[in-house]
Amino acid sequence: MSKRVAVLTSGGDAPGMNACIRAIVIACKKRNYDLIGYLHGYNGLIKQESISLSLDSTHNLIQQGGTVLHSARCKAFTEEAGLKQAAANLSEAGVDALLVIGGDGSFRGATHLADHYLGQIIGIPGTIDNDIAGTDATIGYYTAIDTAMNSIDKVRDTADAFERIFLVEVMGRHAGFLALNAALSSAADYVILPEFFESPESEIKKILTQIHAQRRVRGSVSFIVVVAENVWPQGLQALTKALNDSGITDVRPVTLGHVQRGGTPVSNDRLLATSLGEYAVSLVGTDTSNVMVGEVNREPTTVPLTTTSDSKPLNSAQVALMKSIMNERYG
Template sequence: MQDIQRIGVFTSGGDAPGMNACLRAIVRTALTNGLEVTGIRRGYEGMIEGDLVEMERRSVSNIVQLGGTILKSARSEAFMSEEGRQQAAEHLRENGVDALVAVGGDGTFRGASKLKEEHGFAVVGCPGTIDNDLYGTDQTIGYDTALNTAIENIDRIRDTADAHNRLFLVEVMGRDAGFIALNCGIGGGAELILIPETITEMDVVKERILSLMSAQRRSTIVVVAEGDDLGGAQGIERALRDDPEFSDIELRSAILGHTQRGGAPTAGDRVLASRLGVASVEALLDGHSDVMVGLVNEEVKLTPLPNVYGRRKSIDYDLLKLTQILS
């Protein structure tokens, strides 16, 4: 077991509501166990540039309710090279960092594994991404908040859609995974849900929309993940506007975009982030490395990082069948 005196903590990749709650838990758990803590600003980019700061209990006071991340986040092309990682490792050693807790997603964990493999740092990952697509945990930090933000917006759009009997195409985040689209579509009462995990045929989409709009003469909400193979909401809108059969249908598209990333985290995300933050430090103290802490059936589980970024979590296809029944 590696003797750990100081841990470094950082957030990387896309920000997610609840990251600050996770940082708070990591810092205070480490300090409670007699460890010192270094915060690394701007993820791997800050690691390369030596943008490091000492963290104490008051460093994370009054942040549990904040969205975003107080340590900031950034993408780093330089870290993809051996030279960049060497420079990052040198800055960590100069500051006495023995181990790392990385809060982020797939790319963050790949980088952490590289630091362990090439430079011997003990590393543990906390799953922070709104996409909820990481294998090894039932839910990722930020997902619950993003989901509730999307549903709140769909409810608002439904009001105006009903007022005008309009068709709304609502695009939510999910470049490679349809967790947000699937669950906010069900929760928001969408008549049609389109996700990257399924093949979307435009003719089928058109037929379904015409059936809903013409036969029932009512508003229709279609939720589409940004990574759907028809090009998201705007791609579908273009195709519909070019079809004469839709000339009499009032059509609008709404892209929720980064509204899903921001805002105060829900209670669920705050509790999840706190549990995983504590578990990450405890995993390091127990001698574990190159693992992600996750919550599976309400129990903390450790998954090797290569198993996390080497595979994707599958959606619940029973929920997909449910949408066909409910619409």
């Protein structure tokens, strides 16, 4: 029996969301499912604001950043009345399965929606932060690493020219995945991660040890510190001041910001988005619901939506690499 499927993108945008939408469109067409897309995340669901999605809408979509369905935060979706309205709209539209592309907050919303909606709900992880448990990587994560790496490479050029110390803040919300891999791939000299942050005093001591040791070995050269957002109290300006107060005067802070969310998705994000989109549609019409589809060891998997906010550890091999060639290099 033919099904009606709906898809929306919620929360922060991530490169590869469009690639996932494309895969969903193709997979639904293959199975003769009707597909609609809700605009502006859960806001569109509450307002019954949707568009029909067909194969025509997939042309040149895989390489586009952002999301053609647009995204937004939705305060009304945190309230009982908003959830009930969304469930009623899905029923009125005859939607059998709702696919939600987003992150932790989006999945919490989907979990609450399940209390009022009897159809299938399937989450697809789309966030540059990679902070979703149950999947090795999230859509957008690989592209964000490349974007941060390329930016840090450019910062290094001017840092070398003036033999300066640069503090580069990258996104990641409250997780260090993006900061760690951006630092490793750009050959940064030090990285500050929430998973290992003890106190400003101990971190400053470690940074100073690295700077002075490196200068004894190589002379007065550039030094790049990658900082995960939300980890340093009062932000980069406070870290800059702390270094200044410790006798390190030529320090420049750089916040990369939302540039990390944009751009053409790299191949790994396109492949992940395509795989997860297809896999999510393959579950439509089964007993599987209130789950997130993910990928572990290159194989598709499902986990309950309620577990996606569980703590997700950094890759132990990459942590060991960080300690070996960065944070404890001159220890």
